Amino acid sequence: MMHGPRFRHLFSIAVLVLLCLACPDEGISAGILPLEMKTEDERLVRWDLTADSITTLEDSEIMEAQGNVVLRRGNEYMKADFARYYMSTKWVYLRGNITVRTGKDELTAEEAEFDLRSRVGWLKQGRIFMAGPHAYIAGERIDKHWGDVYTFRQAKITTCDGDVPAWSITADEAVVEIDGYARLTSSAFQVTDTPVAYTPFFVFPTKTSRQTGLLAPQYGRSTSKGLFYNQPFFWAIDPSNDMTFNEYIMEKRGFMHGIEYRTRPTSDTTGWLRFDWMYDNDRVTGIHEGPYDDDDLIRKNHERYWLRGMFDTLLPDPNWRFKADLDYVSDQDFLREFKNDFPGFTRSRDELFTLFHRDLQEKDLDRVSGVLLTRDWSRVTVALSGQYTQNVALGNGNTPRSEDSTVQRVPQLDAFLHKGRIVPSLPFEVEASAQGAYLYRRNGTRGARYEMTPRILLPVNTRYGSIIASAGLTQTIYDTESSSRSGPGGSNAPRERGDSRTVQDYAVAASTELARIFSLDKKPLPLTNSTVGESQILGLRHAIQPRVEYLQRPMENQGDNPYYDKSDRLLPRNELVYSITNVLTTKRESVVMTKNDKGELEPTSSTSYQELARLRVEQAYDFREATRDSDTDEYPRRPYSDIFSDLTIQVTDTVALSTRNNWSPYIGGFTRHQSGVHVDFPGYAKTYVGYDFRRKLDEYKRYREEDLRYLSMAVETGPWGPWSVRASYSQDFQDHSNKETELNLIYNHQCFQVIGRAIMEPEEKTYQILFVLTGLGDL
Numbered sequence: 001m002m003h004g005p006r007f008r009h010l011f012s013i014a015v016l017v018l019l020c021l022a023c024p025d026e027g028i029s030a031g032i033l034p035l036e037m038k039t040e041d042e043r044l045v046r047w048d049l050t051a052d053s054i055t056t057l058e059d060s061e062i063m064e065a066q067g068n069v070v071l072r073r074g075n076e077y078m079k080a081d082f083a084r085y086y087m088s089t090k091w092v093y094l095r096g097n098i099t100v101r102t103g104k105d106e107l108t109a110e111e112a113e114f115d116l117r118s119r120v121g122w123l124k125q126g127r128i129f130m131a132g133p134h135a136y137i138a139g140e141r142i143d144k145h146w147g148d149v150y151t152f153r154q155a156k157i158t159t160c161d162g163d164v165p166a167w168s169i170t171a172d173e174a175v176v177e178i179d180g181y182a183r184l185t186s187s188a189f190q191v192t193d194t195p196v197a198y199t200p201f202f203v204f205p206t207k208t209s210r211q212t213g214l215l216a217p218q219y220g221r222s223t224s225k226g227l228f229y230n231q232p233f234f235w236a237i238d239p240s241n242d243m244t245f246n247e248y249i250m251e252k253r254g255f256m257h258g259i260e261y262r263t264r265p266t267s268d269t270t271g272w273l274r275f276d277w278m279y280d281n282d283r284v285t286g287i288h289e290g291p292y293d294d295d296d297l298i299r300k301n302h303e304r305y306w307l308r309g310m311f312d313t314l315l316p317d318p319n320w321r322f323k324a325d326l327d328y329v330s331d332q333d334f335l336r337e338f339k340n341d342f343p344g345f346t347r348s349r350d351e352l353f354t355l356f357h358r359d360l361q362e363k364d365l366d367r368v369s370g371v372l373l374t375r376d377w378s379r380v381t382v383a384l385s386g387q388y389t390q391n392v393a394l395g396n397g398n399t400p401r402s403e404d405s406t407v408q409r410v411p412q413l414d415a416f417l418h419k420g421r422i423v424p425s426l427p428f429e430v431e432a433s434a435q436g437a438y439l440y441r442r443n444g445t446r447g448a449r450y451e452m453t454p455r456i457l458l459p460v461n462t463r464y465g466s467i468i469a470s471a472g473l474t475q476t477i478y479d480t481e482s483s484s485r486s487g488p489g490g491s492n493a494p495r496e497r498g499d500s501r502t503v504q505d506y507a508v509a510a511s512t513e514l515a516r517i518f519s520l521d522k523k524p525l526p527l528t529n530s531t532v533g534e535s536q537i538l539g540l541r542h543a544i545q546p547r548v549e550y551l552q553r554p555m556e557n558q559g560d561n562p563y564y565d566k567s568d569r570l571l572p573r574n575e576l577v578y579s580i581t582n583v584l585t586t587k588r589e590s591v592v593m594t595k596n597d598k599g600e601l602e603p604t605s606s607t608s609y610q611e612l613a614r615l616r617v618e619q620a621y622d623f624r625e626a627t628r629d630s631d632t633d634e635y636p637r638r639p640y641s642d643i644f645s646d647l648t649i650q651v652t653d654t655v656a657l658s659t660r661n662n663w664s665p666y667i668g669g670f671t672r673h674q675s676g677v678h679v680d681f682p683g684y685a686k687t688y689v690g691y692d693f694r695r696k697l698d699e700y701k702r703y704r705e706e707d708l709r710y711l712s713m714a715v716e717t718g719p720w721g722p723w724s725v726r727a728s729y730s731q732d733f734q735d736h737s738n739k740e741t742e743l744n745l746i747y748n749h750q751c752f753q754v755i756g757r758a759i760m761e762p763e764e765k766t767y768q769i770l771f772v773l774t775g776l777g778d779l
Contacts (some may be wrong), residue, residue, distance in 0.1 A: 035071075037090050039117045047073045047116055051083070070093075071116070077101050080115065089230060089699050090116045098123070102148070105178055109142070130178065134751075134774065135159050137176055148178040153554055157182065159774040160751035167191055167773060169202065212236045215244070218342045220757075220768030224291065226251030230342045232258075240265045247343060254281045258343045268318075270355055273309035273326070276343040280304050284333070291763030292333055292737065299663070300397035304330045306338075310356045319376050327360060327367040328429050332392040335363035338767065340759055366391050366406070375680035383414040401542040405444040407564050412437035419457065429457040439564045447562060449478035465512025474570060480562050498561035503570050510551040517541045525591050527603045535590035540612075542705075545581040572624060579618035586612050588634050617644045625701065635700035638666050653682045671695045709733040722748045737762050750774075 033049040052067025061083045071092065081096030093113045100107040102119070109126035117375040125136035128150065136159070139152030155174035158165040158272040171184035181646035182204055189197040218230040241263045249257035256278035263271040284290035284299040311324040323592040329335060347362045353359055361368055370387035392402045412435065419431040440446045455472035465749035497778040521540045525531055527595040555572040562568065566754065587609055594604045619641055642662035649657045649740045659675040676690035694708040711731045718724030724746045741760040746753060753772035759765070 034114070034719070035085065037117055037751075045073060045117070046069050049083075063087070075101070078112075080112075080652055091121075092116055098126075107142075112364040114144070120144055120286075128176075133159065135182075136165075137174065139174070144533055146680065150176045150178075152176065155184065157184070158751065160749075162194055164751060165751065168193075170195070171202070171595055189370055190665070206572050214771075216770075218768070220766055222764050222766035224337070224764045225253050225766075232342060246277075247277075248341070248343065249697055249735065254279055256338075256343065271311040272352060272355055273310070273311075274343070274348060275305065276306045276338075277303070277305035290333065294697060295332065295393070295421070297393055298397045299331050299333055299334055301331055301395075304336055306330065306343075308352075308360070310352050310358060321374050321376075323372045323374075324370070325358065325367045326367060328390055329367055331393060331396050332364075337764075339363060363410060370409075374446065378697070381416045381418070381420045383416075385412045385414070386410045387412070402443065404442045406441065408440045409437050409439055427460070429455070429459065431455050439562075445480060445562045445564070446482055447478060449476065449562075449564065449568075451476045465510060467508065467510045469508045470506070472505045472507075474501075474505070476501045476503075476561075476568075478562055501556060501558050501561055501570075503553065503556045505551070505553040507549065507551050509547065511545065511547040513543055513545045515541060515543040525589060527591060527605060530590045532603050533591065535588050537586050538589050538607075539587040541585040541587070542584075543581075543583045543585070545583070547579050549577045551575050551577065556648070575620050575691055576623070576625040577618065577620040579616060581614065581616040583614050584612040586610050611650065613649045616644075617645045624700075628700070631700060634727065638699060638701075640665055642671055654682075669695070671697060687713075687715040687717075689713050707734055710738075718748075724748060 007741075031656040033054060035047045035049055037045060039045055049063075049065060049069075049071055051065035051069040054063055054065045056063050065083045065085070066083070068085040069080045071083065075239070077100070078092070078094060079096035079097070079099045082094070083193060084093040086092070090114060093111075094109075095111050095189045098107075098109045098112050099107075100112070100114075107123060107126060107128045109123035111124040112121060112126065114121035114132060119750055121144050123144070125140060126142040127136060128142070129136050129595075135157060137150075137152060140154040142153075143151040145151065152171070152174040155171045156168050157171070157174065157738055158168035158680060160166045160168070161253040167186055168190045169184060169186040173185045174182055174187075176182045184202040185200070185201045188195040189199075212235050212393040213233070215232040215234050217232070228248065228250045230246055230248040232244050235245070237243060237244045243262070244258075244260040246258040246260075248258065249255070256276055258274065260274040261271070263269070277669040279302050280300075283302060287296050287298060290299065306329045307326060308328070309326045311322075313322050314320065315322060324543045338344040339346055345360075349360045367390040368387065369390070370385060372383060372385040374381060374383045377693050388405050389408060391404055391406045393399065394404055415434045417430070417432040419429050422428050422430050432452065434452045436448070437450050438446075451474065453472060453474045455470055456470060457470040460467045460469075479499060480499070488557075495695075517539055520537060522536055523539060525534055525536060531578075551573050552575075553570065553573040556570065558569055559708050587607065590606045590608065592604050592606045593601045596602050622639045624642070625637055628637055642664050645659075645661045645663075647657075647659050651657060657676075658679045659673075661670055661674075663669070670693065672695070673691070673693040676688065679685070679687045690712045692708065692710040696707045709732070711733070712729070714726075714728040716726045724740075726744040726746065728740075728742045731736075732738050739762055740749075741758075743758045745756040751774045753770075753774075755768075755770040755772065756772065757766075757768045761765075
């Protein structure tokens with residue numbers, strides 16, 4: 001008794017034969033004809049054949065289909081004008097307007113032949129479109145091998161649409177692996193259809209995931225480096241680790257070598273480390289000879305380098321976390337000279353902030369490295385850390401490193417008790433912190449410092465507002481190993497032999513809120529498809545939040561104690577701080593599309609609240625300054641602080657304004673002004689303008705050596721068809737060396753982008769042209 005696939009196959013042939021005998025001249029009318037077969041791994045598969053007509057030949061061993069021929073298997077299909085299917089070999093020959101879909105990729109050809117069991121075969125005058133990299137690959141003959149590997153003869157590859165692509169790569173032969181690589185032999189790069197460059201071998205990825213290979217080079221010309229070329233190479237070690245190597249060739253400076261390592265074995269563990277080093281042909285042997293002459297430093301070293309990195313991980317117990325930062329540089333100018341380069345300060349800073357949400361020190365400041373191990377409980381956090389600060393102004397012909405007086409914290413232990421009730425039934429709250437650190441200096445005072453700062457609070461909340469009274473204590477104990485006269489006062493300061501201090505402080509703060517809601521008499525928006533996206537303001541809430549705080553810390557003599565940082569000198573305070581905040585909040589109704597219980601989209605009403613404006617005005621009165629007797633002839637009493645104002649306005653969804661000001665009632669003018677305007681018109685332009693002003697000051701309580709006036713601007717716009725512009729400008733009007741202008745003129749095409757870039761700084765001017773080819777990266 002026959003059964004199973006063989007029986008069904010014979011039954012289909014029998015039916016087909018009977019139909020052919022019944023109407024031998026007209027063929028089989030359109031319908032679905034199942035073609036079942038076993039693959040090479042003995043799996044049973046089925047292709048469904050449909051066509052306008054089907055005819056059998058040679059005792060039913062061959063079937064020919066004509067007109068709208070479709071062979072379908074799941075989501076895969078083959079379409080043609082004509083098909084001939086061989087029963088014994090399971091091969092199909094296709095001719096005319098052939099379209100083949102496999103996965104996300106689509107093939108077209110004039111002639112083709114495939115083994116339906118393994119889907120290997122060949123195509124003439126064929127082309128494949130790979131959706132992932134949006135790439136077209138055409139050839140006079142294409143051989144499809146097992147495992148989605150293709151060989152193209154007389155190949156042409158591009159990511160451009162159209163019959164005459166803006167750019168393409170031709171090759172005598174191309175071996176292409178879907179979701180892998182394309183390997184081209186004897187290839188040429190063409191602009192339109194004109195060859196402009198030749199290479200005997202070329203490889204590029206045909207998938208979007210990271211792949212080992214050359215990255216986009218960086219090249220151009222600058223006044224300090226001359227012509228330069230930087231070529232990175234990316235090594236995808238495994239799914240969790242990769243490295244980047246680069247060689248940076250500079251006409252005037254020499255070679256810089258770089259290596260970068262990244263690891264992310266788990267979602268809770270991330271590491272990034274980079275090292276760049278070079279032998280610089282250029283040195284700065286005299287003061288004011290180099291490009292950065294504002295610091296009176298020289299640089300005699302040829303060997304230059306920068307080592308930086310970060311690492312974060314959770315220990316097996318997720319309440320434990322470990323973090324590490326590394327930042328060490330050869331000299332004070334390295335980060336400023338190589339700010340905008342591939343291994344430069346800006347790129348490293350942006351990448352580290354993206355990965356770890358921590359920032360590097362500014363490029364002209366000392367470098368800070370450290371490790372941190374923390375453990376969290378419900379109300380307690382413990383942190384063990386070590387920190388090393390590198391004074392970049394030492395060595396290289398400047399102050400000898402042996403005279404380094406920078407404080408290093410190795411190690412430091414911190415503990416924090418977070419605010420909470422002492423006893424649940426009592427209203428009192430307590431918070432505290434404790435720290436023990438060994439503070440090391442190569443030259444100067446060094447020793448240990450132990451400090452505890454408990455604080456008790458009494459919050460009282462009523463319907464009219466809240467009052468919080470608190471009292472704190474700072475108890476510090478010093479264990480000094482060696483002392484010097486390095487504290488405030490220089491060589492005339494007393495020996496730092498103090499062993500303890502006890503400082504109390506008190507505070508009381510009161511605040512309340514008065515609010516009123518203004519409702520606008522508006523009818524609800526109609527819930528129709530035509531009103532989707534429309535919105536209106538239904539009401540406005542105005543809140544006034546006055547706040548008063550009194551702070552008191554008595555005078556405590558600390559002059560005999562060591563001075564490691566400013567926390568070793570807690571200054572007395574007797575101040576009253578008062579402020580008032582105004583907040584405007586809008587209530588907005590919008591019509592949006594949502595799904596109902598049946599899963600159908602329908603317009604519904606949505607309510608949202610948005611802060612429209614916030615204004616805070618604050619001032620303080622210093623009772624100690626009001627009764628000061630010393631130096632009154634040179635510095636008259638000024639107990640009132642500057643009037644500080646902070647205003648933010650969300651003018652519209654696209655325009656935002658912020659401004660912070662300090663106005664002195666004694667000077668009668670601003671001592672600081674900081675403002676910024678953001679404008680964002682999607683699809684048209686984005687712009688930002690910011691200005692920071694600080695006045696030169698010489699008062700009893702504060703001193704500023706010089707004025708500061710700093711302007712920063714940025715704009716990005718692209719309303720002119722394929723052209724767009726990105727520009728930025730920053731200017732320190734007091735320090736003219738701190739000035740930078742960057743201009744990018746961009747031409748955008750469907751399959752490439754051309755960027756002309758100029759960076760203008762007082763000490764250096766850089767010019768670059770970048771070609772970005774879709775699918776191949778930046779050239």
